[in-house]
Structure formats: structure tokens, C-alpha cells
Ligand code: SF4
């Protein structure tokens with residue numbers, strides 16, 4: 505039962521928490537409450553057979569689409585940097601929001617999946633937005649662990665949906681888009697415009713209590729949680745101004761799967777956006793597809809965003825950052841070695857079973873003789 509996800513992703517603490525496997529599980533076997541759990545869990549199914557209650561395995565006859573889409577079950581090759589532009593917001597103060605407003609108002613997209621914050625406890629709440637005005641007070645990108653891709657279940661009837669999240673979400677969607685597994689076809693109907701943030705990692709929701717204590721900021725008063733331009737601090741916008749806390753202080757709350765992640769710059773996204781490579785007040789956008797380019801160009805033309813010059817050393821700065829994150833590759837290698845070891849240890853058990861089978865068969869044969 506989804507053994508591969510359990511052994512190769514969850515048990516090795518490699519889950520990104522994206523939620524895509526839960527969305528595509530058409531038997532409802534996987535569930536995930538990311539405010540409590542670190543990865544999806546498997547529901548138990550039981551049925552009465554006569555007077556006996558037996559455990560049944562609904563995955564037995566299933567193609568297991570969750571395995572097909574999980575971004576952690578493939579090795580991603582590094583992608584070229586793509587086209588780099590620097591953008592300044594002209595409408596909402598947030599470049600990503602301006603691109604989405606442009607897309608929704610033009611009818612180029614008919615839905616957005618992004619993360620909002622709960623009004624009181626400030627836990628991340630992924631939502632589907634269909635109208636430009638709904639995005640008004642939504643932070644869109646918060647560095648908190650959230651299973652936003654669970655929502656692709658709810659956009660199957662839409663034509664083109666922007667999905668705003670960390671690079672691992674774009675990786676999952678890329679696997680979904682390129683799969684030939686028939687049961688995934690309903691999820692492939694909308695075209696996904698993948699917008700990623702530059703990402704050093706996200707934090708489990710308990711980080712909010714730590715921040716509340718350390719900074720003496722009541723959670724209800726926080727309106728936005730962001731990583732600063734140098735990717736070194738978390739910045740909280742509150743009613744009385746801004747408060748910051750260093751990422752190092754919060755390291756213990758970083759999602760375990762992020763320690764195994766080597767994608768900083770949204771390499772599978774249509775557009776990846778972050779601060780590195782641009783002057784303060786502007787954002788760098790790495791454009792990697794025609795769809796991404798069309799939206800950015802339309803937003804510039806229609807004055808949603810203004811095009812600025814990236815820093816002279818923008819490409820080098822981004823490359824340096826990508827290289828720094830690639831150092832996490834050693835953790836990935838350790839995982840692989842560990843997995844090989846586990847599989848190796850299991851082998852004798854499998855062989856023993858095969859041996860027993862063989863013995864019983866030969867026993868039969870003897871009796872027959
Ligand atoms: S990384 Fe995403 S798809 Fe893979 S097991 Fe975790 S939640 Fe599921």
C-alpha cells in the first residue's frame with residue numbers, strides 16, 4: 505500500500521508536503537493534515553468477512569498515481585537559467601500579485617491556487633481564487649509548510665490555473681503534466697502556469713508560536729509573513745510595523761524535506777520570482793516558458809509591472825545562490841545510500857520467501873513422485 509512513498513519519501517523525511525499525491529489518489533486512501541503531520545498518511549480500510557473483520561488494501565488494483573507524481577521520486581537535472589528580467593510592482597506592491605491580477609483581468613487565467621493565512625492563528629490556508637478582487641489581502645507566498653497541491657482536485661474544470669508556491673510544487677506539477685498514466689488525465693485538463701518563489705526552505709507551522717514568544721507579537725496582529733530580500737530573515741508585517749527574526753534562529757523548525765532539496769530557483773516553473781539579482785524594491789523573474797513570457801510581457805505592456813534593469817551581476821548572484829543550495833546534494837546522496845542499504849537488507853527476506861515457495865513446490869513434486 506503506497507509502500508514506495510512510505511519507504512522512499514516519508515520514512516527518509518524527504519516529503520516536501522506538497523500534497524499532490526493526496527489530490528490524485530482517487531480512492532481516498534491518502535490523507536494529510538499538514539498542520540499536524542509531516543507527510544501524508546494512509547487510511548486503514550476494514551471490511552467484515554463473515555464474523556471476521558479483515559484489513560483490505562485498496563491500492564492493490566490501483567496504478568498508484570501518487571507515486572507517479574511525487575516530486576521526490578525522480579532525480580532532477582539542473583536547468584538552464586532562462587531569461588532574466590527585473591520587475592517593479594505598479595498596482596498592488598507585489599510583483600506576483602500584479603502578474604496574477606493581469607492574468608485574471610485579461611482572462612488569460614481563470615483560477616489561482618495560492619496560500620492565505622488564517623485570520624486568527626495565522627496558519628497557512630491554501631485556497632483557490634477565481635476573481636482579481638479576492639486576491640486583495642492575500643499574502644500569496646508564505647514560507648510555511650502547506651499542502652497547496654491538494655487543491656488541484658478542485659480546479660479540474662478550469663482552463664488555465666496559476667499555481668503560486670515553492671519550487672517543489674512546480675516539480676510535482678511537471679511530473680503530472682508529463683505523465684501518460686490514464687487515471688491522471690482529469691488532472692491534466694487545465695493548463696498550469698507554474699509560478700515559484702526562490703526558496704531556501706519552509707517552516708512547520710509551530711514556528712509561529714516561537715515567533716510570537718520571541719518577538720512578543722500577537723499572532724492575530726500579523727498580516728504578512730515573508731522571507732527578506734537576502735533570504736536571511738523572516739519579516740512579519742503587523743499593525744504596528746515590521747518585525748524580523750533571523751532564519752538561523754528558526755532553523756530547528758525548517759521542514760525536514762527542505763534539507764534534501766536542491767532547487768532554489770524554481771527550475772521547473774514557468775516563472776520563478778525572488779529578490780536576488782535585482783535592486784531593492786524590484787524583483788527578479790526567471791522566465792522559462794512561452795506561457796510565462798506571454799504573461800510577463802502582457803503585464804509590462806498593460807502597466808501592471810514596470811520592467812527595470814537587473815543588477816549587472818544578476819546571473820552570477822543567482823548562480824552563486826543555486827550552487828550554495830546544491831550543497832544539499834550530499835544529503836540526497838546519503839538518502840540514496842541508505843535506501844540501497846535498506847533494500848539490500850530486505851533482500852534475504854524476499855529470497856527466503858522465494859526459497860520457502862520453492863521448497864514447498866519441490867515437496868509437492870516429491871509427493872507426486
Ligand atoms: S512530496 Fe508531495 S507528492 Fe511526495 S509524498 Fe510528499 S506530499 Fe506526497
Ligand code: SF4
Nearest residue numbers: 670672703705762765
Ligand atoms: S526548500 Fe525545496 S522542498 Fe523545501 S519548500 Fe522549498 S522547494 Fe520545497
